Amino acid sequence: MGRKDWLAMRSSSWNGWRRCLVFFLLVLFILLNLFYVLELHQNPAAQPPPKKMNTKFDHLVLGPAAGQGLPNRLQCQGTKALNKTHTRSSSNAGESVSFVTVFTVYNTSLADSRLSNFVTVGNASYTKMERSMAVLNVFVDFIKVTMPRSNVVILTDPASDLSLFGNSVTVYPIQGDYSRDKLMLQRIRSYITFLETRLEELAQNPGHINHYIFTDSDIAVVDDLGHLFNDHPNFHLALTFRNNKEQPLNSGFIAVRGTTDAILRAKIFLQEVLKVYSSKFMSASRMLGDQLALAWAIKSHPGFDLRRFTKAQAFLENIGGASVLFLPCATYNWTPPEGAGQFHGMPLDVKVVHFKGSRKRLMLESWNFLSSSSDIFDMLCLVLLSGRTKYDF
Structure with missing residues (x-):
């Protein structure tokens, strides 16, 4: 071989x-x-243990107060505020501020009325629909405390029955598509329709100036906002921004000066946002589409410097013929962080707290606390101590 x-x-x-x-x-x-x-x-x-589900609590859970020792942050000892700022009131005679929100009532199924869908906050129990109404009522109550001379306007589906409110609340039916999937789109349309009616009223009665602040109904106004129109006399409309690359603008707070020119320019601006929304972001029509459209309308403007969103300082910019005031969310649209992430406490000059998502329980609990303590800064300590917890709303 x-x-x-x-x-x-x-x-x-x-x-x-x-x-x-x-x-x-x-x-x-x-x-x-x-x-x-x-x-x-x-x-x-x-067998391996099942994965833990995200727990949502049915009661307030207090933790450490973030921001202790940091300048310009609320300092708390338990639910007692150690530092406070003076609230400011609007002083311009003949001018007033109205808050405008969009709200509708959805029919609830038999499943929604089952006992398992009830939640209890304080001494009250709510069905799913009653929760929404409770949040809307607390939204109005906070405004009555901090800006008692202001009015609230609720833009709604004509089929919704919202007749339970008193003289300080005006229910304004506007025809449209208020389905859950199209509500954010309808909200912009309702804002535009409302501004058009204001223009007609101003043409008949030009002497009275009424400013407007369009907001979500899950916010708490914790300081008088009338000074905004005095301190910044040159803006037509105001938006709130944050240091977020994809969603730098939050649509939950839009202020419009009550002059004919400002209302007209704000209407034209929102019409452009609606056009962008309808052409580019209908896939996000249930949520976030309006914020994405707002960001597109601003960022696509020639020469706009996106780096200005990285600093929490107000600034003025001309956008398509409208003088737009950009206000930091940290002051005018502050949201308690939920879950993990950096948390540097609550700015001492916060004026609006936005209880997004499941934080709505915290909104109702905060109102209950304020009703018993009568100190809005102590209430803010309660929010600060509870702000990182996921609740059952």
Whole structure:
């Protein structure tokens, strides 16, 4: 046998051993997995523990107050505020401020009325629909405390019955599509329609100036906002911004000066936002579409410097012929952080607290606390201590 034949035979033998080894390992792997499956069936305790679900609490959970020792942050000892600022009142005679929000009532199914869907806050229990109404009532109550001379206007579906409010609240029906999937789109349309009616009223009665602040209904106004129109006399409309690359603008707070020119320019601006919304962001029409459209309308303006969103300082910019005042969310649209993430406390000059998502329980609890303590800064300490918890709303 020659060397060449010997090498070929050796190579063939090695390949045979390698195939046997691979086959042996494969059989061993199958047997081990089979043994593991049989063990799980015989011993359920050996199964891996189920993944923990995100817990939402049905009561306030107090934690440490973030921002302790930092300048210009609320300092608390328990729910007692250690530093306070003086609230300011609007002083311009003949001018007033109205808050405008969009709200509708949805029909609830039998499943929604089951006991399991009830939540209890303080001494009151709510169905799903009653929760929304309770939040709306607290939204009005906070305004009555901090800006008692202001009015609230609720833009709503004509089919909604919101007749329970008193003289300080005006219910304004506007035809449209208020379905859950289109509510954010309808909100902009309702704002535009409302501004058009204001223009008609001003044409008949030009002497009275009424400023407007369009907000979500899950906010608490914790300081008088009338000074905003005095301290910044040159803006037509105001938006709130944050240092967020994808969603730098929050649509939950839009202020409009009550002059004819400002209302007209604000209407034209919102019409442009609506156009962007309808053409580019309908896939996000249930949530965030309006904020994405707002950001597009601003960021696409030639020469706009996005770096200005990184500093929490108010600034003025001309956008499409409208003088737009950009206000930091940290003061005019502050949201308690929820879950993980950086949290540097509550700015001492905060004027609006936005209880987004499940924080609505915290909004109702905060109002209950304020009703018993009558100190809005102590109430803000309660919000600060509770702001990182996920609640059951």
